[in-house]
Amino acid sequence: EGFQAAPKLLKILRLIRLIKLTRVLRLQKMNAVINKVLPVTFVQLVKMAVFVMLLAHYVACGFYFVAVLAQEDGNGTWIENYTSQHNPVEEYSTSYLYVMTVYWAFTTITTVGYGDIIPVRQAERVYAVCAMYLGVATMSAVTGKLTAILAQFNQNENIARQR
Structure with a gap:
């Protein structure tokens, strides 16, 4: 049972990392826009x-x-x-x-x-x-x-x- 739950847990952790990555990319994009404008x-x-x-x-x-x-x-x-x-x-x-x-x-x-x-x-x-x-x-x-x-x-x- 414990081994079967591990892939699901890994998928959840990957999803969380993906969400964090999109947030970082969004902040970098906003920073780039600010640096272009100002x-x-x-x-x-x-x-x-x-x-x-x-x-x-x-x-x-x-x-x-x-x-x-x-x-x-x-x-x-x-x-x-x-x-x-x-x-x-x-x-x-x-x-x-x-x-x-x-x-x-x-x-x-x-x-x-x-x-x-x-x-x-x-x-x-x-x-x-x-x-x-x-x-x-x-x-x-x-x-x-x-x-x-x-x-x-x-x-x-x-x-x-x-x-």
């Missing part, structure tokens, strides 16, 4: 921009999360520090605070750091240091990738001129 450099730039935006989103959510956790013991956080200079914290919507944290994340990741939103608690400072380290690594990689893209673009332009 220049490769543009696609690379969009991918980098999306990556940086997603990174800023996650760093911002983490910064807000650390503040909310630290807020539970009643001591001040960056939220209370910022809102005490402007309006009471109750007057700010969640979307406004999200924009504030994304702003903080971008200024931290890009190492600009204006200083208008500052970590107050020790946990916030530790998180900020980690975000700075992540930002330096990310911006170094982005700068290197941009340099490589521009070098390739210039090389392609020079080859086109020589023809």
